[in-house]
Amino acid sequence: xxxxxxxxxxxxxxxxxxxxxxxxxxxxxxxxxxxxxxxxxxxxxxxxxxxxxxxxxxxxxxxxxxxxxxxxxxxxxxxxxxxxxx
Numbered sequence: 010x011x012x013x014x015x016x017x018x019x020x021x022x023x024x025x026x027x028x029x030x031x032x033x034x035x036x037x038x039x040x041x042x043x044x045x046x047x048x049x050x051x052x053x054x055x056x057x058x059x060x061x062x063x064x065x066x067x068x069x070x071x072x073x074x075x076x077x078x079x080x081x082x083x084x085x086x087x088x089x090x091x092x093x094x095x
Contacts (some may be wrong), residue, residue: 044072044083051090052082060094062086 045068056075063083065071072083073091084091 043067043069043076045070047072047083047085049085049088051086051088052077053090053093055079056082057095060084060091 011089030063044063048072052075057078060073060075063069063072063074069082071086073086073094075082075084075094
């Protein structure tokens with residue numbers, strides 16, 4: 010009887026081990042960013058470099074991802090101020 014319980018427990022825990030972040034596919038320190046909200050506030054003074062474009066899929070919305078001194082920020086790609094960065 011205890012062997013059956015152990016087998017069931019292992020079968021229930023195996024998917025959890027495989028789905029733990031970093032266990033199968035480590036991102037080597039990078040965490041993928043999924044913007045679920047965007048800002049239309051003019052952040053042109055704070056951003057640097059060229060933005061990354063994110064297309065809408067699943068919970069992610071259409072966005073431009075800019076780097077700032079405080080990290081990444083999700084911006085509305087239709088905001089007027091973003092046009093000079095494209």
